[in-house]
Amino acid sequence: MKSLDVMVIDDEPVICQMLAAHLLKAGCNVVQAGNGEEAFERLSKGDIEVAICDIKMPGISGIELVRQARAAGIDTSFIMMTAFASVDTAIEAMQAGAADYIVKPVRNEELQHRLLKINDMRGLRAENRVLRSLVQGRREDQFEFNSAAMRELGRLVDKVSPTASTVLVTGESGTGKGVVARRIHQQSPRANAPFIPVNCGALPDNLIESELFGHVKGAFTGADKARKGLFLEADGGTLFLDEIGELPLMMQVKLLHVIEEKSIRAVGSEQSRRADVRIVAATNRDLAQMVAEGRFREDLYFRLSVFQIPLPPLRERRADLMPLMAFLLQRGAERMGLARVPSLEPEVEELLLAYQWPGNVRELEHVIDRALILADRGQVSCADLPPQIVKDATPLLAAQPAEGVDGAWPASPGDSLRDQVRRFECTLISRAIRDADGDRRLAAQKLGMGLSSLYRKQEEFETLGLL
Numbered sequence: 001m002k003s004l005d006v007m008v009i010d011d012e013p014v015i016c017q018m019l020a021a022h023l024l025k026a027g028c029n030v031v032q033a034g035n036g037e038e039a040f041e042r043l044s045k046g047d048i049e050v051a052i053c054d055i056k057m058p059g060i061s062g063i064e065l066v067r068q069a070r071a072a073g074i075d076t077s078f079i080m081m082t083a084f085a086s087v088d089t090a091i092e093a094m095q096a097g098a099a100d101y102i103v104k105p106v107r108n109e110e111l112q113h114r115l116l117k118i119n120d121m122r123g124l125r126a127e128n129r130v131l132r133s134l135v136q137g138r139r140e141d142q143f144e145f146n147s148a149a150m151r152e153l154g155r156l157v158d159k160v161s162p163t164a165s166t167v168l169v170t171g172e173s174g175t176g177k178g179v180v181a182r183r184i185h186q187q188s189p190r191a192n193a194p195f196i197p198v199n200c201g202a203l204p205d206n207l208i209e210s211e212l213f214g215h216v217k218g219a220f221t222g223a224d225k226a227r228k229g230l231f232l233e234a235d236g237g238t239l240f241l242d243e244i245g246e247l248p249l250m251m252q253v254k255l256l257h258v259i260e261e262k263s264i265r266a267v268g269s270e271q272s273r274r275a276d277v278r279i280v281a282a283t284n285r286d287l288a289q290m291v292a293e294g295r296f297r298e299d300l301y302f303r304l305s306v307f308q309i310p311l312p313p314l315r316e317r318r319a320d321l322m323p324l325m326a327f328l329l330q331r332g333a334e335r336m337g338l339a340r341v342p343s344l345e346p347e348v349e350e351l352l353l354a355y356q357w358p359g360n361v362r363e364l365e366h367v368i369d370r371a372l373i374l375a376d377r378g379q380v381s382c383a384d385l386p387p388q389i390v391k392d393a394t395p396l397l398a399a400q401p402a403e404g405v406d407g408a409w410p411a412s413p414g415d416s417l418r419d420q421v422r423r424f425e426c427t428l429i430s431r432a433i434r435d436a437d438g439d440r441r442l443a444a445q446k447l448g449m450g451l452s453s454l455y456r457k458q459e460e461f462e463t464l465g466l467l
């Protein structure tokens with residue numbers, strides 16, 4: 001890795017110094033800042049590539065600093081440091097435009113892993129956006145799902161991909177909206193053309209129009225050469241407008257015009273050009289609510305939501321957890337160059353299956369990456385999990401309700417044989433869980449079935465209203 005210019009921002013001098021010492025050893029050029037104000041001043045010079053920034057600081061908070069840096073057009077990638085209990089805040093930071101987050105206490109190996117990821121991304125960005133879109137287009141995500149909700153989603157994705165339709169992907173932060181957008185592109189006739197992702201929340205208001213539509217030389221102070229703009233870079237391909245809810249109203253009008261007319265005009269130009277671009281947009285906001293509050297244009301909302309794909313949070317599709325964990329373990333081990341893929345001890349599996357995952361797949365990915373770094377002898381044990389996860393998940397594990405125990409059976413009159421079998425299964429599984437005091441692994445063992453099948457069945461019963 002070429003030597004990165006990194007800034008460590010934390011109001012605790014000891015943490016600053018420890019991280020700086022490690023980064024220096026790893027070959028980075030490091031500067032330190034003890035608060036947001038000092039950091040902003042230094043970042044304004046424009047030569048810091050990555051900032052490792054505490055979220056909670058007196059004065060300007062880490063999140064506010066990300067916002068200010070974005071608004072000022074500073075191109076630094078932020079990795080936020082957060083206490084595990086405040087993953088929600090980390091999610092807010094990602095929405096403000098941070099590139100990643102890391103949980104305190106920061107482990108050197110993990111920090112290095114995240115820096116490598118960011119270094120790759122920045123390198124590609126600097127080299128060529130088209131190249132980046134090709135690299136990002138590699139098939140490297142898990143798309144085999146167990147849950148009924150995700151299988152239905154897969155069907156929607158397969159149906160809409162080959163068409164020219166605009167798509168709106170909605171869902172909580174970290175559910176995989178970007179992954180779905182890429183999948184749509186890869187399965188479309190545009191697959192060999194660029195896929196250009198744009199984070200609308202990270203574009204400074206004063207530059208957004210020229211970023212999207214380009215500008216001619218001399219269009220405004222500082223425009224010393226013409227710029228093509230992301231729409232033309234995506235010509236023939238797909239433009240992924242992430243965090244579309246953050247687009248200012250004035251830009252929403254222009255975007256609608258471009259979508260409808262299929263032509264764009266660069267800032268300062270008199271002439272329009274045709275642009276053949278498919279739009280996939282994503283948001284974790286409630287756009288309908290934003291329309292009601294006058295913060296999002298209704299006409300653009302209708303245009304975008306012709307085809308909506310809602311991504312459920314991970315906690316509502318637990319049947320996907322096992323395959324996702326296996327996939328992320330494998331991918332993480334490959335990326336870290338491990339000789340073999342560590343396995344999860346049964347208690348670890350149980351805890352991860354019981355946890356609520358407020359940060360969704362992104363959070364799961366972080367937990368797995370961390371565990372891969374810590375695992376000894378090819379086994380991930382509870383000690384390799386963030387203590388907060390163990391703390392949060394343990395009571396859930398013990399208290400998992402076995403409701404609906406006897407209510408499902410006997411069958412109602414008129415039930416088909418299949419319905420009756422389902423009801424019977426539901427009763428047996430619920431009873432086994434109750435008899436095992438909520439211990440699903442034990443219940444699954446007694447019933448002679450796998451734990452993931454038990455979760456899958458439970459989810460199916462929930463969907464059918466049997467539980």
Ligand SMILES: Nc1ncnc2c1ncn2[C@@H]1O[C@H](COP(=O)(O)OP(=O)(O)OP(=O)(O)O)[C@@H](O)[C@H]1O
Pocket residue numbers: 094095140141142143171172173174175176177178179180242282283284361362365
């Ligand atoms: N199906 C999947 N297979 C593999 N990795 C996934 C999958 N879904 C999500 N991820 C991983 O989770 C992380 C978050 O995914 P992504 O950025 O697509 O989420 P998002 O919903 O767009 O989040 P945000 O709203 O914060 O931008 C990524 O690192 C991605 O690789």
